[in-house]
């Protein structure tokens with residue numbers, strides 16, 4: 434570790450992120466319609482201990498307090514998502530009361546000097562649209578663009594940064610193939626159709642927003658990974674890493690930045706009919722110029738496809754069910770893991786950023802923002818509810834050092850958002866995994882900044898990482 438503070442470039446944007454279903458609660462108030470997550474949470478066994486987002490962090494009623502918390506933490510920006518079903522309960526008809534909630538939130542943020550950063554879609558599709566085929570249906574992409582335009586009409590006078598989708602890989606592969614996220618479908622062909630329609634929806638939304646507001650800053654957030662062969666000397670491992678990289682990274686980056694799907698991935702999935710959902714002109718819509726790329730990074734992994742066992746503990750299936758069906762397995766490398774079981778691999782972030790700059794964002798002149806990075810750990814509060822979460826603090830520190838190294842390598846990284854501002858509803862894990870800079874006591878809804886949150890507030894204020902041990 435360095436022994437002097439590491440200063441970030443002037444204007445580097447420090448923020449924290451959340452998502453609507455994970456924090457808002459008020460699931461049945463203000464005319465909000467049902468989303469696929471409301472419905473999925475009612476499926477027995479879908480979510481740990483039958484948890485749901487009905488109350489979550491009650492942010493809907495506590496947004497003023499939460500914005501105060503952000504200000505106290507010296508956050509310059511807040512990345513939040515909009516609940517489509519709150520603003521358009523049936524997916525198409527605007528609900529003024531729902532839209533008014535976000536308008537108030539934006540005003541609260543601006544009054545506190547915090548830049549609002551909108552994510553239009555963080556996985557909570559209106560159930561009414563899922564009933565018509567969801568993301569497997571082309572029409573959903575068109576409805577998404579209409580929704581984007583309505584939200585911009587309401588908030589575009591005050592919100593200058595708009596990102597379309599959060600982690601379309603998760604929506605498509607975990608929602609439509611693995612079935613472990615809403616809507617819980619297990620249909621690989623539908624998942625591939627969903628990939629295309631999510632990207633098409635992104636492109637149509639960008640087109641609609643550009644028409645409405647040529648000066649807006651527009652982008653998308655992808656969850657990207659570093660896929661290594663468990664043994665670079667084994668052909669099966671090299672092919673396993675290629676497949677994971679293909680479906681997790683290039684499947685999204687190539688259409689967005691190059692206007693084409695990667696040929697090897699299309700060949701891998703040729704039997705699943707993806708080519709039939711891609712119409713002439715779609716890739717031109719998808720590959721319109723962007724103003725930023727949001728990168729969510731949590732971990733990389735090593736993979737094998739070789740039936741001969743690797744030494745060490747047994748590997749798990751990779752998250753993508755399509756590559757798992759190809760016989761690909763993750764091989765643990767003995768690295769420390771977070772509460773999610775994810776290997777802690779900060780050097781992977783530097784490799785990822787450098788590769789993005791070299792192959793995608795650099796040639797396109799598009800800046801990168803880390804829109805999520807963080808870790809869940811078993812938090813143990815003291816009698817006052819304070820959590821001295823040194824492991825999470827170290828996670829942030831190590832990953833920010835990796836970002837700093839990438840900056841020194843010449844990568845155009847402009848900001849960093851910690852995931853997450855608050856402990857919140859962690860999808861299929863319910864409330865059992867805590868990622869917050871701030872502890873939420875779900876019984877009382879009390880918010881208590883953790884040691885990592887206090888540390889992050891000093892980093893944000895000073896625009897620098899403290900000297901090692903500082």
Ligand code: IFM
Pocket residue numbers: 452455600729805852859868
């Ligand atoms: O909580 C999620 C978030 O909604 C999307 N990115 C990953 C986080 C941690 O799993």
